[in-house]
Amino acid sequence: MLMLGGIFDLGRSVVGVSNLRCACLAALLIVATFSGCGEQPATAPQAAAEQDNSLEAEIAEMIGKLDEADQKLALEQKFCAVQSHERLGSMGVPAKLELDGQTIFLCCEGCEKSAKADPEKTLARVAELKAANATTN
Ligand SMILES: [Zn+2]
Numbered sequence: 001m002l003m004l005g006g007i008f009d010l011g012r013s014v015v016g017v018s019n020l021r022c023a024c025l026a027a028l029l030i031v032a033t034f035s036g037c038g039e040q041p042a043t044a045p046q047a048a049a050e051q052d053n054s055l056e057a058e059i060a061e062m063i064g065k066l067d068e069a070d071q072k073l074a075l076e077q078k079f080c081a082v083q084s085h086e087r088l089g090s091m092g093v094p095a096k097l098e099l100d101g102q103t104i105f106l107c108c109e110g111c112e113k114s115a116k117a118d119p120e121k122t123l124a125r126v127a128e129l130k131a132a133n134a135t136t137n
Pocket residue numbers: 080082083086106107108109110111
């Protein structure tokens with residue numbers, strides 16, 4: 001709001017009081033430009049952020065139900081080994097699976113069959129997910 005006041009003062013001193021309405025419009029335009037984010041309406045990003053927060057809270061709660069060692073693994077993996085777009089914890093407590101002596105996690109038990117069908121592919125996916133997660137954090 002300090003900035004808006006500054007623009008008003010600037011408008012007054014530059015164009016004079018008689019043109020205050022024009023200065024006012026200019027100020028509104030500038031404010032609109034600053035508050036607008038891309039092509040989305042100003043309310044959309046906020047709504048998305050709120051949704052994200054509740055999803056993150058749910059995921060944290062579900063992962064928190066695992067053993068401490070498992071939590072660490074699940075957080076490293078972050079996404080389901082079968083449906084790699086699906087966050088672990090987004091569909092309830094992540095399903096734990098031993099595959100060739102390695103502990104991996106799935107978003108739900110429904111993915112277990114696919115994970116066991118091709119263990120090599122599943123483990124490769126887990127390694128990929130962990131690597132991606134390690135670089136983004
Ligand atoms: Zn699943």
